[in-house]
Amino acid sequence: MITYTNANGESITMNRDSTFRVVEFNGRGGADADVQMQKPPFFDGGQLVDVAFEERELELEVEIKSTDTAEHRRKLARVFNPKLKAGTLSYETSDGEWLIDCVATGVPQFPSKESSTGHQRCTVDLIAPNPYWRTPEIETSPTFEPLFKFPFEGSFEMGIQRDARIIDNDGDAPCPLQIEFNGPAENPRIENVTTGEYIKVKQTLQSSEVLKIDTTPGDKSVVIEESDGTQRNVFNWIDLQSTFFQLEVGENEIEYTADDDIQGAIVDMYYNKRYVGV
Numbered sequence: 001m002i003t004y005t006n007a008n009g010e011s012i013t014m015n016r017d018s019t020f021r022v023v024e025f026n027g028r029g030g031a032d033a034d035v036q037m038q039k040p041p042f043f044d045g046g047q048l049v050d051v052a053f054e055e056r057e058l059e060l061e062v063e064i065k066s067t068d069t070a071e072h073r074r075k076l077a078r079v080f081n082p083k084l085k086a087g088t089l090s091y092e093t094s095d096g097e098w099l100i101d102c103v104a105t106g107v108p109q110f111p112s113k114e115s116s117t118g119h120q121r122c123t124v125d126l127i128a129p130n131p132y133w134r135t136p137e138i139e140t141s142p143t144f145e146p147l148f149k150f151p152f153e154g155s156f157e158m159g160i161q162r163d164a165r166i167i168d169n170d171g172d173a174p175c176p177l178q179i180e181f182n183g184p185a186e187n188p189r190i191e192n193v194t195t196g197e198y199i200k201v202k203q204t205l206q207s208s209e210v211l212k213i214d215t216t217p218g219d220k221s222v223v224i225e226e227s228d229g230t231q232r233n234v235f236n237w238i239d240l241q242s243t244f245f246q247l248e249v250g251e252n253e254i255e256y257t258a259d260d261d262i263q264g265a266i267v268d269m270y271y272n273k274r275y276v277g278v
Helices: 069-079
Strands: 002-005 011-014 020-026 033-038 047-053 056-065 087-093 096-104 119-128 138-140 144-148 158-161 164-169 178-182 189-192 197-200 210-214 221-225 231-233 250-257 266-271
Touching (some): 011 020, 056 096
Antiparallel strands (some): 056 119, 138 266, 164 250, 221 231
């Protein structure tokens, strides 16, 4: 099943049993890569410098099955209007669901030779600036670490909220993190112990405040959200040695500390695993 939701929130779902049926879906495999090489003088062959993925091009061939194809043609054109900028395409199979942000490169094409009563085929061409497919958002909850048990009947134990957790990124590429610190905390710090990178905020967080950090390249942000929902930019509070790290492929040990007791503080983390093809 394929669902496209545009920037206005309007969606079209395409599957075998709907009015819009996908005949062919191209481009969901590997994206083209720009392999950057350099050739030193008198050197056989070349030396690999880096590899960067190009934008991902997607093509949908859609069949409209309806007694009113004109109405559904208008809906396709409206939802895939490229002037609305990027929307989100969801691709769902028995193996899971994957998402990618993309925009139509033009209004859907409706060839006259591919139409008849109750039947119309069309082609939708899309381009994804970020070529990675991603999973729906994953949340990691605070961990409860048992300290000791009393010999009471039933399930009762004392414990503390741990300040560390292991996140396994089994995707194909490092993925950004969205972090939420719920106060109180003084100079909160979160570290990827696996890589040694950390983010530290040099400020006291009140109990009514939530510190939100996004490590997405090109969209990094550090804001404080008040209890009434208002936000203010506090990017300048970040320690200068901080790194907006991502979750590396494999296991990542993430540790949360602060300059005071963290028992009242809660840290939630969100991320999407990224894949080069599905």
